[in-house]
Amino acid sequence: MPEDWQRALAIVAHPDDLEYGAAAAVARWTSSGREVSYLLVTRGEAGIDTMEPAEAARVREAEQRASAAVVGVGSVEFLDHRDGVIEGGVALRRDLAAAIRRHRPELVVTLNHHDTWGGTAWNTPDHRTVGRAVLDAAGDAGNRWIFTDLAGEGLRPWDGVRWVAVAGSPQPTHAVEVGEEDVERAVASLAEHRAYITALSDREPAAYARDVVTGGLDAAAPHTGGRPAVAFQLYPRG
Template identity: 35%
Template sequence: MEQGGFRPEAGIRQVLVFAAHPDDVDFGAAGTIARWTSAGVKVVYCIMTDGDAGGFDESHRPDIAAMRAREQASAAAIVGVEDIRYLGQRDGYLEASHEVVKQVVGLIREIRPDVVMAMHPERAWDRIQKSHPDHLACGEAVTRAVYPAVENPYAYPELAEAGLAAYKVPYLWFYGGPRERDNHFVDVTDYVDAKLAAIRIHSSQHPDLDRMDATVRSNLQDNAARGGLREGRSAEVFHVVGINTPATFAGF
């Protein structure tokens, strides 16, 4: 079930989604994103690395980064996203360094979203494949940026001098985290086909698309059951954290 009033029609107008690699966001949140964009929400992607260490076909190596960028653009278009930013970090080497945090702070201050979405910074031991080191670094960098740097005018003062004023992020949504952290279930039944179409675009990464399709469908149905949706529904899951909400006061 949807919890806490996190519906797009309840004030979400702008969302900024961070991912470590091309295709991460499609696995984690493409159904929710399709639901949002269909309701008029503007969504921007930020892919932190170029994905050059991904894939399984040796013949793709010389062009893999450009190939993955093309795949991501096509996949994003399926779910209504046109604006994709890249931080240009090296695949497999992503760290929550001050360089990366500053890039994240600058982009959040530019976009000023109602929701920041990112990969989870905690390792999921039930399925460690969710917790690629770059995924964890993505979540940690975004978390460090969201609080306190984005809202602190004295953090990275060169950003403020460049016109990127401090901004208070209302909510931070994590995807791909430990199962026990899931606290928000979004019904994406009407957007499963769009999500799977977006994932299938990333064919350079998936040698068995049919098995991938079946696995994703099964996981979405399992999510829905855990979230209390009726049988036959599908859901994506998130760990939603309030950063600056009516329940917070002066940063506490």
């Protein structure tokens, strides 16, 4: 993975999406002095069957902020698109381009936009829609003739996105090696999603989180000589 950058913006559909894929890499990046911000397209209000959406949104927002803090991320924003029925198209692209212009990252991170997870498990509409929109918005953000109204809001074009990195892709091209401390922070970060994990599994959140995080890192290890790593599909720009 490229190392010559300072600012990253991670854009995903739901609270916990980053913790299931990229948090160990985020921990490594922030510990080395890089700036990482999170943008959530929804508040995950449709994600807990036993909790009404308004309460789930409140709980999941709080869990996401706590989770981000564990890996050194203090900037967490939400767009309030509807969980489960995110609409692709110009409006979503505009929102994402605005965020990219505001944060001015060199690296943009998102989650698997492909139809499946490795060819067997069907990916959700929200993941597919947001991932594709992120890839488009990275270009939109730099074009002054697209979303011209954003300049009037003080959001000048930003053509500085050099890469979009897709976590959880079934077609990885690059990997970020992570250390023991990065792994521990990633496990703790996912475990912060306590209400979500408790509704999903009978296991204690910390144990559940450890198995999920280490399983993902081990899957990428063949690309790094057996060392734990977070895999990405990297799309260079420019």
